[in-house]
Amino acid sequence: MKNIKKNSRGIGDYHSVPGIYEGETGEDMELIDDEDTCGAEELESLFQVKCRIGNELAVSLNSDYILHLAADSCFTRVVAGLSNAVVHIFDVNVERAFQVSSVASVSTPTENERIGICGVRFLDDTPNCLLVGENNGVVRLYDLRTQREQARFEENIENTEHFSYYSRGRSMSVRKSINCFDSNSNGRIICTGTEQYQGDVFLFFYDVRKREHLGGYFESHENDITSLRFHDKNPDILCSGSTDGLINVFDIKEETEDDALTATFNAECSIQNLNWHTNIYEQDVISCVTDTHDFHVYLAEEGDIVAKFERCQIAAAAKRKNQDNCNVVGAHSNGNGDLLLLTGTNNKGEVLRTLRLNKNLLPVADFVGNKQVVRASVFDKKSGTLVTGGESGFVTLWTKEGSRKEDGGSASNSSEFKHKHKKSKKKTPY
Numbered sequence: 056m057k058n059i060k061k062n063s064r065g066i067g068d069y070h071s072v073p074g075i076y077e078g079e080t081g082e083d084m085e086l087i088d089d090e091d092t093c094g095a096e097e098l099e100s101l102f103q104v105k106c107r108i109g110n111e112l113a114v115s116l117n118s119d120y121i122l123h124l125a126a127d128s129c130f131t132r133v134v135a136g137l138s139n140a141v142v143h144i145f146d147v148n149v150e151r152a153f154q155v156s157s158v159a160s161v162s163t164p165t166e167n168e169r170i171g172i173c174g175v176r177f178l179d180d181t182p183n184c185l186l187v188g189e190n191n192g193v194v195r196l197y198d199l200r201t202q203r204e205q206a207r208f209e210e211n212i213e214n215t216e217h218f219s220y221y222s223r224g225r226s227m228s229v230r231k232s233i234n235c236f237d238s239n240s241n242g243r244i245i246c247t248g249t250e251q252y253q254g255d256v257f258l259f260f261y262d263v264r265k266r267e268h269l270g271g272y273f274e275s276h277e278n279d280i281t282s283l284r285f286h287d288k289n290p291d292i293l294c295s296g297s298t299d300g301l302i303n304v305f306d307i308k309e310e311t312e313d314d315a316l317t318a319t320f321n322a323e324c325s326i327q328n329l330n331w332h333t334n335i336y337e338q339d340v341i342s343c344v345t346d347t348h349d350f351h352v353y354l355a356e357e358g359d360i361v362a363k364f365e366r367c368q369i370a371a372a373a374k375r376k377n378q379d380n381c382n383v384v385g386a387h388s389n390g391n392g393d394l395l396l397l398t399g400t401n402n403k404g405e406v407l408r409t410l411r412l413n414k415n416l417l418p419v420a421d422f423v424g425n426k427q428v429v430r431a432s433v434f435d436k437k438s439g440t441l442v443t444g445g446e447s448g449f450v451t452l453w454t455k456e457g458s459r460k461e462d463g464g465s466a467s468n469s470s471e472f473k474h475k476h477k478k479s480k481k482k483t484p485y
Contacts, residue, residue, distance in 0.1 A: 090376045098374060102408060104420035106441070109454035113447075114143050121444030123431055125175045127182035130435035132199075133442050134185060135450050136172040142187055144199060145450065147440070174235055178263065179242035186245065188236040194245055194261070208245055208261040210268065231257065237283040238263070239290040244307070246293060248280025256280055258295060260307070272312045275303045275319075282329045286339065294341055294355070296326030302343060304355055318358045322351055331355075332388045342386035342394065350383055350396055352412065362412060372416035373398050373408050384443075387434035395419065397432055397441075404428035404445065422453055 091098055114121065115137060123136035126147075133145045171190045178184035178196065184205075185197045196206040210231070236247040245261040256276045260269040278299040286292035291308045302320040309315040325346040332340045332352075339355040350369060352361040364372075370381040382404075384397040396416060399407040407422035407429055427447035434441050441453045 091374045092371070092376050093374050098421070101374065101418040102421035104409075105456040106420050106422045106453045107456055108424045109452045111449050111451045112145075113449055115139065115141075115448040119448055120446045121431060121448060121450060123172060123175045124433045124442060124444050124450075125177060126433040126435065126442070127177040128180045129182070130433075130438065130440060132177070132182040133433060133450070134175045134177070135431075135444050136175040136187065137448070138171065140170055140172055140189075142172065142175060142185075143450070144185070147442075147452070173233055174237075176236070176238055178238055184242075186236070186238060188233060188247065190232050190234065192231055192233050192247070192249075194233075194236050194247060196263070206263075206266050208247075208263075208266075208268070210259065233259075234279055234281050235283045237285050237293075239285040239293070240288055241290040243290065244269075244285075246283055246285070248283045248295060248297075250279045251277075256297070258283070272305070272315075274312060275305075275316055276301060281326050284329045284331060284341075286331050292339075292355075294329050294331070296322075296329045296343065298325040298346075300324055300326065302326060302329065302341065302353065304341070318355065320351075320353050320358060320360070322349075324349060328385055330386050332386070332394055333392065334361075334394075335392055340394075344383050344385055348381055348383040350386070352386075352394065362414075364416060369396070369398055369410070369416065372410050372418065373406075374418070375400065375406065382428060384429050384432055387432070387441075388436055389434075389439070390436045395434075397429070397443075399425065399429050401428055404447070407443070420455075423456075425451070 093101070114135060117139065120138040121135050122138055124133060126133045131147055133147055135143045135145070137143070172187060173190045174188040176186045178186055183199050185199055186194055187197065188194045192209050194208040195204050196208070197203065198205050231249045231252045233247045233249050236245060238245045243263055245263060247259045249257045249259070255273055256278060258272040258280065260271060261267065262269050276295065276297040276299055278297050280295055280297050282296040284294050291306050293305045293307055295303045295305070300322050302322060303316055304318040305315040306317050307315055322343055322345055327344045327346050330342045332342055334340050340361060341353045341355050343351040343353070345351070348366040348369070350364045353359065354361055366381050366383070367378040369383060370378040373381070375381060380401045382399045382401045384399060387395050387397065389395055394412040396410045396412065397407070398410060404427045405425055407425040408418070409420040410416040411419045427445040427449050429443045429445040431445070432441060432443045439455065443451045443453065
């Protein structure tokens with residue numbers, strides 16, 4: 056770890072929307088995307104798990120994308136961050152209710168600045184403390200019980216002397232944009248990743264309890280930081296990804312950035328998102344989706360690559376003809392320890408399927424009724440509940456076919472949505 060130095064809009068209308076499933080794709084570069092590589096009967100036998108819409112809400116009528124989703128540790132709340140800088144919070148409960156519990160307008164765009172959301176996270180094990188990152192360099196902490204901002208974390212731009220070491224003597228009076236952030240598993244540390252500024256990029260750390268800036272790393276990446284993910288159990292372990300193609304693993308309890316940097320992988324492509332998983336040998340692995348929609352899996356400690364699939368291979372595994380329309384959303388772990396890859400299409404977005412990693416990518420589930428290009432997803436491995444959001448502004452809760460109460464399934468797998476709204480090189484960071 057390298058030197059850490061001290062130093063809305065209004066609410067849109069909500070409605071449930073029925074869905075129709077169709078296939079997509081052709082082999083050329085045309086926008087028509089309506090073909091699988093096999094017939095319906097073979098597709099049925101390959102994707103034996105059928106998931107359908109348990110409930111679905113349109114969170115905006117103004118063509119606003121859902122770019123970010125997050126859930127609390129018990130999956131009782133899901134939060135959606137939109138391209139219009141508005142955040143919506145949903146309650147999920149066993150009575151099949153998926154309801155809007157509150158709405159937080161995290162920014163008011165001015166004539167000179169359009170603020171966007173770079174991520175949303177629940178801070179701790181409770182569903183009450185929500186972190187919202189803004190690309191202008193601010194992370195805000197909201198208490199959802201009062202619907203008020205409790206704290207904000209940003210660079211101390213009034214006291215630039217703390218940052219002279221980072222900037223090689225350049226002024227740091229300009230607040231740098233951030234692309235991503237995350238909080239660690241015990242809710243004590245927040246880390247933000249910046250865009251490149253005057254040749255430098257930074258990881259900034261903040262102490263949540265003391266509400267203070269702790270310092271940062273500045274030598275491990277050479278271009279925009281695009282993904283940050285703390286280990287889900289070990290609060291000291293952090294991985295970062297960048298457009299420079301590097302994935303770095305840090306142990307932030309070490310005194311210096313050099314000592315903290317425990318592993319580096321070169322994906323040789325810009326990183327889109329990272330996630331932590333545990334394999335059957337109880338080893339930590341990191342999944343990576345690149346900007347070219349390739350999928351990599353690495354052993355976190357050894358640095359070995361476990362699996363690497365290019366976009367064409369993923370499209371083939373999903374039984375789609377046109378690889379250029381293949382959209383890789385992200386990876387999740389289920390209750391059996393399997394690593395599942397969620398993938399769809401980029402044209403009309405009607406195809407959404409999951410693949411299981413087992414040396415190769417194997418078909419698992421088909422999501423019947425999807426009607427948008429999916430950009431974000433959260434998955435509860437305990438109940439098997441998946442929530443997706445995307446370019447048409449729908450938040451969708453998926454249920455397995457036959458898992459509803461009347462079919463003998465568990466209530467947790469048949470949750471639905473209802474809605475209501477209210478107004479709206481120095482020191483360790485510890």
